Amino acid sequence: MSVADPPIILYRLQACPYCERVVRVLDDLGLEYHSRFVEPMHAERNVVKRLTGKRTVPAIVDDQTGVTMSESANIVDYLRATYGAGGES
């Protein structure tokens, strides 16, 4: 489905600052990711709800580690700990 099938899928909303925060960290860490944009209407984000139990974005699915999570602060911590300098490479 995706262009190059990178292991991380990012569910995001256009112009969402919390999503852009995650994007910045992904870019800083040089991580490949594939974006899926969801509906602005919270009630219609069932795809995210099925994955994370919540309808909030950002949310990521990392096939490499099997991790699925939401909340930008949690995601940023996870990415830095997993892929950042000092973390597991």
Added chain:
Amino acid sequence: MVDFEVTDLPKTDHVDVGDEAPEFTRPLVGAEYWEDASLADLSAEGPLLLVFHPMDGAFPTTYVWNGLRDRGLPGRITTVGCSVSTPYEHCNLLSERGVDARLFSDPDASVGAAYGVEHDLDGMAGVTEHRIATYLIDGDRTVRYAWVASQQPEFPNYDALVAAVDDLV
């Protein structure tokens, strides 16, 4: 069949049977999200029906999707549409018109230009969109069936399209 005046569209040297379908990547809108997808990704999974149509909301767009649905085509072959409309408009088209397909968003109609199916007749300043066209593309990205409108309004030859799908899947 029609009892009103139709307009001839300019001649076009469009992509035709036997040609390699031009590769492209655009946002592909499904029921729940959209993501960049390429024609090569889709055709690698098997044959597909690519339908170019005017912007969402135009009556020919509704007619075309009704015509495809009435013949059960989206259930028989992977079916993707393409118009200049934004992903948000595509979401509405999918939900409000009961379209069982995914839709590429090609706002500058450059995919349409690559296929020779662009259309700027209707006199909206700054807008080039797509004329109605149906392409059957096999897993090697070879065009197996092509129909491109030469008049407006003109609707796909559904019988020929169904017969071509019968041959392909």
